[in-house]
Amino acid sequence: MKQISIIGIDLAKHVFQLHAVDAHGHKVFSKQVRREKLRLTLAQIPPCHVAMEACGSAHYWARDIGTLGHEAELLPPQAVKPFVLGHKNDARDAAAIAEAAARPATPRVTIKTEAQQSLQAVHRVRSRLVRERTAVGNELRGLLGEFGLIVSQGHAVIRQGVIRERLDEQRARLGEELYTLLNDLLDQWLENDARIARYDKRLQRLARASDDMQRLMSLPGIGPINATLLFSHLGDPARFPNGRQFSASLGLGGVNN
Known part of the structure; x- marks a missing residue:
């Protein structure tokens, strides 16, 4: 052969x-x-x-x-x-x-470590939960608005129980079917919110345990979530000759460094 x-x-x-x-x-x-x-x-x-x-x-x-x-x-x-x-x-x-x-000019993709892939997995699940929370929140506010119940924007209103109080006050007018539906949507939002909070704590713990991520967090505007996300993409920083090439690897075209 x-x-x-x-x-x-x-x-x-x-x-x-x-x-x-x-x-x-x-x-x-x-x-x-x-x-x-x-x-x-x-x-x-x-x-x-x-x-x-x-x-x-x-x-x-x-x-x-x-x-x-x-x-x-x-x-x-x-x-x-x-x-x-x-x-x-x-x-x-x-x-x-x-x-x-066989062609040297063909670009290569850096092989990710298990640690990088694990971090990316956590971020993917968290991102999906954030999208679901947003979708449920929009649906909940939209249905409330159709029945004359307008609540302020922001997560705090839902977390503090304002919507639950309004639903209890309007229970008789809304009827049991709609009252149950809106409460179920509210429970879905709160469950997703709690899950996201748990993922945030996990990312904070991972960030504190890594010297590399600690250095990333020393930069202005970089917290545990962004530090772990950047690290999952960055890997070995020595493979990037400059910041522009790292920006390009993230899809941030036109970034000047």
Whole structure:
């Protein structure tokens, strides 16, 4: 068998497509491997570059493959797309990944640590709860307004029980069906608010336990939530030559530093 230089892997839930090439870009093999066999298959191949698109589970696989002695790389999907020949399928996707990985100019995505991914998971769940709280609050205020009950804006009004008091006062006029519905919406909002508060405390605890996040919080306007969020994206700051490139990695185009 020819010496393998690069293996492109099209990741999936159960069956992965592998495309291996030698140092001259010639195909060595193209085959499917089931998830439970991927690690064994790669362990039997001498160390080489293993490239994947940055997608769901990619960071996990990159870390795991790195323990086998291979050099794992993640590529942005938009950088791989131009190399797909013909109609898209798993085999062509894997070949395109290998082709893109062979070009030094192709950008790489830094592999995230488990700690970074854990922080991102906490932030994703918290963000979803914030969106749900906002949606429930808007729905609650809208329904109250349709029945002539106008309350002030802000979370404090709901937390302090003002809406509950108004509902109790107007119970007879609203009727049991509507009264029960509005109270249920109010309970949903309060439950989400309590969950968000618990996530905030968790993030504060994580921020206090990290020297890197403590340094981030020393900057004006950066608290525990922003510090943990920045750290989950930043990782090793040495990989960014300047602040502008870090801003670009966050999607903040046009930021001057």
